[in-house]
Amino acid sequence: MGLTSRLLRVAAARPHALIVAPVGGTSGRLAVEAELARRGWPVADHPADADLLVVTAAPGPEVRAVIERLWRQIPHPKARVEVAEPEQASAALALGAAHLADCEHQLQHVAAPAPVEHHPTPGRNPDHGHESHSGDREPGAGGGDGHGDGHDGAHVGATADARGRGGPHTGHDSGMGGGMEMPGGLPMADLGPDRDGLTLDRLHVPLGPVLPDWPPGLVLHVVLQGDVIQEVETQVLDPGEGGPSFWHEPGRAAPRELDALARFLAVAGWYDLAARSRRLRDVLLTGAPLEQVHGPAAALVGRVGRSRTLRRLLRDLPAGPGDVADLLGFRLAAVRAALGAPDSPPASRVGLDELADLLLGAELAAARVIVAMVDPDTEPVTSRPVGHG
Amino acid sequence: MADAAPSSPFAAALPLWTVALLPVLLGAFTWAVVAFDVALAGRARGGGPSGIGSAVVVAVRETARLLVGQRRATVAADRVLWRVGGAVLPVGALLAAVVLPLGERPVADLSVGVVWFNAMEVLAWASVWMVGWGANSVFSLVGGYRFLVQGLAYELPHMFAIITAALGAASLRVTGIVDAQQNLWFVAIMPVAFVVYLISAAAMAFWGPFDAPVGRDLAGGAAAELSGIDRLVFTGGRWLLLVVAAAMAVPLFLGGGDGPWLPAWVWVALKTGAVLVVLVWARRRLPTLRMDRYVEFAWVVLIPLTIAQALVVAIVVLARGAM
Numbered sequence: 066m067g068l069t070s071r072l073l074r075v076a077a078a079r080p081h082a083l084i085v086a087p088v089g090g091t092s093g094r095l096a097v098e099a100e101l102a103r104r105g106w107p108v109a110d111h112p113a114d115a116d117l118l119v120v121t122a123a124p125g126p127e128v129r130a131v132i133e134r135l136w137r138q139i140p141h142p143k144a145r146v147e148v149a150e151p152e153q154a155s156a157a158l159a160l161g162a163a164h165l166a167d168c169e170h171q172l173q174h175v176a177a178p179a180p181v182e183h184h185p186t187p188g189r190n191p192d193h194g195h196e197s198h199s200g201d202r203e204p205g206a207g208g209g210d211g212h213g214d215g216h217d218g219a220h221v222g223a224t225a226d227a228r229g230r231g232g233p234h235t236g237h238d239s240g241m242g243g244g245m246e247m248p249g250g251l252p253m254a255d256l257g258p259d260r261d262g263l264t265l266d267r268l269h270v271p272l273g274p275v276l277p278d279w280p281p282g283l284v285l286h287v288v289l290q291g292d293v294i295q296e297v298e299t300q301v302l303d304p305g306e307g308g309p310s311f312w313h314e315p316g317r318a319a320p321r322e323l324d325a326l327a328r329f330l331a332v333a334g335w336y337d338l339a340a341r342s343r344r345l346r347d348v349l350l351t352g353a354p355l356e357q358v359h360g361p362a363a364a365l366v367g368r369v370g371r372s373r374t375l376r377r378l379l380r381d382l383p384a385g386p387g388d389v390a391d392l393l394g395f396r397l398a399a400v401r402a403a404l405g406a407p408d409s410p411p412a413s414r415v416g417l418d419e420l421a422d423l424l425l426g427a428e429l430a431a432a433r434v435i436v437a438m439v440d441p442d443t444e445p446v447t448s449r450p451v452g453h454g
Numbered sequence: 455m456a457d458a459a460p461s462s463p464f465a466a467a468l469p470l471w472t473v474a475l476l477p478v479l480l481g482a483f484t485w486a487v488v489a490f491d492v493a494l495a496g497r498a499r500g501g502g503p504s505g506i507g508s509a510v511v512v513a514v515r516e517t518a519r520l521l522v523g524q525r526r527a528t529v530a531a532d533r534v535l536w537r538v539g540g541a542v543l544p545v546g547a548l549l550a551a552v553v554l555p556l557g558e559r560p561v562a563d564l565s566v567g568v569v570w571f572n573a574m575e576v577l578a579w580a581s582v583w584m585v586g587w588g589a590n591s592v593f594s595l596v597g598g599y600r601f602l603v604q605g606l607a608y609e610l611p612h613m614f615a616i617i618t619a620a621l622g623a624a625s626l627r628v629t630g631i632v633d634a635q636q637n638l639w640f641v642a643i644m645p646v647a648f649v650v651y652l653i654s655a656a657a658m659a660f661w662g663p664f665d666a667p668v669g670r671d672l673a674g675g676a677a678a679e680l681s682g683i684d685r686l687v688f689t690g691g692r693w694l695l696l697v698v699a700a701a702m703a704v705p706l707f708l709g710g711g712d713g714p715w716l717p718a719w720v721w722v723a724l725k726t727g728a729v730l731v732v733l734v735w736a737r738r739r740l741p742t743l744r745m746d747r748y749v750e751f752a753w754v755v756l757i758p759l760t761i762a763q764a765l766v767v768a769i770v771v772l773a774r775g776a777m
Contacts, residue, residue: 069522076519079512105496105503111593111673113526113681116519140524140681270592277670292596332671334662334742337498344500374663375741429596430744433671 070168073142076116077166080144081107082158083115085135085275087128088282088303088444091311093121095324096151099347100158102340110277112138117161118145125303128282131274142171259290260426266290272432274302278328280436280443283417285424292429299417301443310444318403320349323362325440326369326400329393332437333375341365355404362404370397382431385423389431392438414442467563468556476551476561483701483726484693488513491734498738523682528589531679536588539581540684543691546577551698553628557711557719560628567628568620571702572613575658578695579605582660582667585688586676597675600745601667604657607749608664612654614760615647619706622767632710639709643770646763648707650756655699655733659692662737669742700729 082101086094097119101108109115112135124132124147136145144164146157164170257267272285282303288296312321327342342365345358369375375393382389403409415423420441424432493509527533553560553567564570579602586598620626622644623634631640641648657664668675680688704710704725711718713725 072518072522075515076522079515079519081519102499105499105508110670111678113679114674114685138526140526142522142524268592276673289592292599330741334665334669334671335740336495336662336670337738340495340498340500372741374743378741378744378747428746430666430669430671 073168073171074166076142077162079106080116080162080165081109081114082117082119082161083109083112083135083139083275085118085120085124085128085132086281087120087122087124087274088301088305089308090120090122090281091444092151093148093154094281095311095347095350096154097121097148097158098343099350100154102343102347104158106158108277113140115139116143116165117158118143119157119161120145120147123147123149125305127302128274131302135275141176143175257288257290257295259295260293267295276433278331278437280441283436283441283443285421285432285436287424287432289429294424294427294429294432297421297424299421301417304443310442312444316408318406318409319355319358319362319400320346322400322403323349325437326366326396328440329396329434329437330369332433333378335369335375338365338369359404362400366397366400366404369393379434382434383426384431384435385419389434389438392435396438396440415439417441417443468559468561472556472561473552476556477548479556480548480551480694480697483697483723483730484690485510485513486727487697487730487734488516488693490731494734494738517686520682520686523685525684526679526681528591528679531590532588534588535584537684539584539586539588540680540688540691542577542581542584543688544694545691546574546581547691547694547698549577550574550695551701554698554701555629555632555705555710555718555722557717557722558629558632563627563629566626568616568626568631568706571628572616575695575699576605576609578658578660581691582676585680586667589679591679593672593674593678594676597667597669597672597678600669600672601660601676603745603749604660604664604667607745607752608654608657611650611752611756611760612658614757614764615650615654616706618644618647618760618764618767621764622771624771628705629710632705632712635709635712639707639712641707644707644763644767646759647767648703650760651703651707652729652732653756655696655703655729656737658699659696661692661696661733663740663743664748665737666742666744671742696733697726697730700733701726703729 082097084094084097098108116139118132118136118139120128120132132145136143142165144161146161148154148157164175255267256264259265268289270287270289272287273279273283274281282301284300284302286298286300287294311317323342323346327339327346330336330339330342341361345362345365348358349355370393376390379389379393384392420436420439423435423439427435489506489509489512492512493506496503496509550571552562553564553571560567582601583598586594586596586601589595619631619640622640623631625631625634634640656662660667666672666675668677672678674680677685677688701722704722708725708729711721713721716724
């Protein structure tokens with residue numbers, strides 16, 4: 066036990082944090098990201114790599130279900146904290162790290178025997194049963210679709226979509242799995258014609274709401290063949306939470322655009338420039354005048370715009386009427402405009418319907434870039450009655 | 455040349471106990487590279503603890519974290535493929551490293567050393583795909599297949615590049631290739647092959663900008679469901695593979711242990727370190743390359759270039775032989 070507790074203490078000095086930013090959690094997310102950067106703690110891409118689950122607002126009922134599922138997916142040792150107010154970020158992270166370092170706490174509170182869950186395959190850790198590449202998988206970091214429990218649902222083959230879309234168990238009708246015992250109790254994928262005239266498996270996969278650099282609360286229910294998106298349905302979890310968007314306060318156009326740019330750069334795998342964009346955003350949010358960051362921010366935008374590699378990667382990737390390189394042009398123009406006129410209202414965003422149109426026929430990698438690039442508004446734009454769940 | 459080399463595969467090799475030394479040496483190198491990468495990341499972030507000390511400790515903290523971490527299981531996972539796949543990565547890297555001259559002599563001086571290295575390094579294909587498939591999860595699976603596509607893109611130019619070095623020395627024995635560079639390092643007469651080798655070294659270790667198989671857009675890709683010791687083995691193996699691939703550039707193109715004043719092993723270490731610095735630095739300069747775009751560049755530009763390079767080297771070798 067001495068060795069374990071010592072290892073726990075060594076490891077807890079640099080935990081990996083998985084951030085869950087629901088609708089209304091943007092200010093909390095920004096505070097947590099800034100605090101993580103200050104401490105030098107990495108942001109986890111997915112639950113398997115996380116120690117610390119950080120929720121950046123009081124979650125509504127749909128997000129709460131996702132959080133419970135994520136919590137079960139995170140390997141021990143683990144800790145969860147909620148940052149209801151941005152000012153609490155530092156204290157909350159410190160508390161989480163203290164819980165991680167505390168061997169007694171881990172044994173008694175976190176690893177305490179959970180209620181036994183039924184699982185068709187014996188000897189498997191019930192904390193993690195949720196995946197299926199052939200069925201309605203709840204992606205590791207993708208959380209789920211916010212209804213039912215993907216954990217239970219995935220393996221009993223009953224993840225019937227709450228909105229009546231055919232689940233993967235329709236595969237039973239295709240004659241592939243009728244009456245047979247499926248591995249792990251998972252249903253088979255159904256078949257459908259694809260763009261090349263072949264008949265391929267159709268996978269129903271929810272993207273979001275917890276993916277790295279993903280809009281708050283957004284879930285895309287996609288039907289994949291290979292990694293090509295054939296159908297998209299959009300959903301926002303707990304859309305009414307948290308009042309008007311943090312970004313729609315006056316004077317926040319520039320940090321918002323820098324935040325969107327950072328998320329696009331991170332999805333594109335340009336981590337250094339993403340970090341730089343975040344740093345400039347944080348400087349602005351601490352109240353520094355725009356002049357202070359104007360030079361470096363303009364240099365950053367210029368560098369991204371001049372990158373021939375990036376342009377070659379994005380050119381001719383279809384996205385609606387144009388290509389993804391066009392979208393990059395709009396994004397960079399929006400950053401420039403926000404830097405030039407600090408008090409201007411934030412650039413308008415595409416709606417979710419329009420986003421779905423852009424994503425049809427895109428490959429998974431392109432879809433991630435497109436979502437990051439258009440940065441859709443999922444938080445309420447105007448003030449509306451706040452309905453806490 | 456090949457004829458001058460001893461006929462037994464182990465005649466020019468180091469004593470057998472160095473087999474145990476090899477993982478230690480590579481581990482130390484890996485630790486140093488991780489620290490360097492962490493220091494660069496800290497600088498880019500512009501906050502957090504900085505300095506050599508904290509960067510060196512990060513690898514220790516990460517290892518401790520993954521050692522106490524719980525192993526993850528997923529529904530209907532192919533656990534044999536999944537676990538074996540992760541373990542194949544470090545094992546393949548270590549096996550590839552036995553032909554690396556640590557100074558003047560390698561642990562095993564195989565007469566077909568270059569082929570051996572290539573065969574072991576290709577185990578990474580199997581490894582990443584098995585890890586991606588085994589977890590039975592969408593993002594893992596897509597990540598695994600991304601690496602197969604990546605393999606198709608980088609492997610052909612890579613093989614032309616390393617075979618050009620063998621051609622220049624008229625030997626597949628790694629020590630034979632080093633001996634052939636006593637007057638002139640191969641980087642001088644085959645610069646294209648050298649650059650292509652560096653690119654493919656990054657690609658085979660799915661190191662940025664070739665990190666799409668484990669990319670952030672896939673929430674970790676092939677590695678998305680790994681935790682605890684499995685994650686330690688897989689990511690450790692990836693770092694090892696990067697170090698071994700960088701180290702192989704030294705005997706192939708940079709004259710091995712050739713250099714003034716210092717002993718050969720110091721030169722090998724210094725040159726390996728220099729190649730690693732280039733690879734670690736380069737990943738911060740570029741966004742992740744998507745293979746559907748890169749494969750075009752690799753096949754239309756790099757393959758003809760490397761073939762032309764091999765042709766030039768072949769003519770030089772023939773002309774020398776005729777003299």
